[in-house]
Amino acid sequence: MADHSFVRYEQILLDTRNRLHSLIQRGDAKPWLLWHALLPMVLPFVALLIPQRKGGLFLRPLLFFATVSIIVEIILYRRALLGANGYMVGLIMAWWLVWSSTLLFFNDVEHDFRRIERIQPVVGKGRTGQNGPSNGEKLRSDMVPADFNSLIWQPYPQSFLHRLGWTLALLLNLRGPDFNFRIPSLDPLPLQLASKHHQTASKNSYPSVRTRLCTAAVWFFVSYLAIDILKLILILDPYFFGAVSAPAPYPFNCLSAVPGLVQTYRYLASGLGVYFALQFVTPLNPLFFLGLATTFPSAAQALTATPLDATWLYTDQFGPFTAILDQGLAGAWSTWWHQMFRFGFISTAKWIISFLPQGISSRRSIRRIITTLVAFSISGMIHALGSYTQLGDTRPLGPFLFFFLQAVGVFVQDTCSRILVSLLTRQRVPPTRWLRRVGNGLFALGWLLLTGRLIADDFAKGGLWLTEPLPVSFVRGLMGRGWLCWRTAWFEYYDDGTFWGSGVRLR
Structure with missing residues (x-):
């Protein structure tokens, strides 16, 4: 049974790759290029970089229209295997349309948004250190630093270089942990950032860096093992590859004695697959950013004004x-x-x-x-x-x-x-x-x-x-089915003879 299941799975993978190749060859689909995926993100970034009083008021609708046009073209015609058999092509592009609208039209970013930043002590009259307001920006009374690690609510910056980091952080922080639009399920803010709009807490109420990193590492490895086991279950059951009316395989065939139990097990397995996939990816945020910020604090402070070593930035993804x-x-x-x-x-x-x-x-x-x-x-x-x-x-x-x-x-x-x-x-x-x-x-x-x-x-x-x-399956490796899971390249260069159709292809 297991041998047959693995042979069927490998054949489905091959047939799917061949189908995509055939669709592209016939002109029924087009490959999804890397710069196509990045352009809908770059255009809103450029739009937000330009203040309204300097032409942004007129430029933003044009860049938004260009973003929408690209997203529509990608959803209608571009296809890739990468990202759950093309699922992420539509999901990411559709979400980016919502997020671009949120930042460009549904909110007044320049007037209403504030970012939490760490500033350094004043080093000269009218100037601050590297992460503080500069180039003519004035410190408001609630922005005056009390010590080296003071945090402030930084509005839309006036200087271009400062605005680069501020805008990039805005574009990539969906939950807003370091912005004043932060969602309510995040950890409370430090007392020095007290506001009537945000819950605050004392420093002692936060988990330590070690605790936060250990928790993230545990979730990462638990999710890795859970996905590995779930993947084996999915391979053995033809339901998960389109045969939705197929009987359950051993040992789940015993569930067929009770009506609805087979469907329940399959729906629960699907839900657990999505849950552990998210729990596998999201711990990488604290592991990478918090880990590097605490290991190389000077480099982190020189790179960004965001206090990356603050554990309250890394609230668990699930409540x-x-x-x-x-x-x-x-x-x-x-x-x-x-x-x-x-x-x-x-x-x-x-x-x-x-x-x-x-x-x-x-x-x-x-x-x-x-x-x-x-x-x-x-x-x-x-x-x-x-x-x-x-x-x-x-x-x-x-x-x-x-x-x-x-x-x-x-x-x-x-x-x-x-x-x-x-x-x-x-x-x-x-x-x-x-x-x-x-x-x-x-x-x-x-x-x-x-x-x-x-x-x-x-x-x-x-x-x-x-x-x-x-990348590696311990379960399938121990079963003699091979340890390596990533057997094909994710990227290749593609050229159809046109500017729009040439570049690094997401396979």
Whole structure:
């Protein structure tokens, strides 16, 4: 059985590579080039670099239009195997459209955004050290350094060199850990950055550098091993490569005795695959930046004004699991699950709400409903476009409906909870905390399993699980199936004779 499964898996990989090659040869698809992927990120960066009063007000719409045009062209025509059989082509481009809109139009970056920076002591009249305001920038009263490691809220810089680092950090910090738009699930800020808009904490409340690095390293290696084991399970089960109606392989075939258990195991395996993939990648942030900043502090301070050695910058990607028990499905998505896209979703919702009449937009319940619907709709759109750019037989409507129905589930649970609590209270038997937690957990799990087919089947049909995230497989190596997983080059030079079609290809 195992031999047959591995042969089938290798054949599917070969057929998929051949299919992409055939599509490109026939002109039905075009290769995704590295500079195509980078250009939609560079153009908003350039747009944000230029102040509005120096032409940015007119240049930003033009660069945004160029960014949108490139993103649309990539989603419609460009394909690659890299990134979950092309899934990341659509997902990254769709998200970058949302993020560019958030920074260029839905918010006033120059007026409203502040970045946390470390400044050095004043070394001369009207000037500061390397990381402080310079070139005519004035220190506000709340920016005066108290010591060598003082932190300030730095607004949009006036000097070009300072603005380079500030803008790059803005573009790459989705959760905003060092900006004033930081999402609420991050660690509290130090007392010296006290603000009515942000929770603060004493220095002793933060984990030490050693603790933060050890936690990140543990998650990295646990996730590595978990992905290795899950990958073996996926290879053995034909469901995960498109045969969604295939019977479960041994030893999971015993689950077929109970209706729904096979589907439950497959949906849970799909969810765990995504979860551990994120937990495998996100620890690299503290391991790399915090590790280097504490090992080479002088170099880190010379490179950037961001206090990279501050452990509060590196909050865990996922929130406490108890959020699901305390808040149900809403807690699963708004607190426990990763919040990388949160600010972009909320900014889009606020922009839409701004067009509503004051009498409607001022109502808290209306704002909550619109924000929830917009957030899940955009998430559905992003994942649907990821499905669209895959090479498999996908149905992008499935992922969109999955996320849209999460909003419906949040409203259903909220309504049912209110009715049930009201009934029990009137009967003088208010629900205890443990009963609320059980109910919240069961509803969240049940709703996710009920709607999971919409996205899990599409993952399988699209070839999401064909990706090899690990360079070396210890499990397959011990089984005699080979240790090395990355057997083909990720990049190659491609030239179709045109400027736009020539460059380093993402395979």
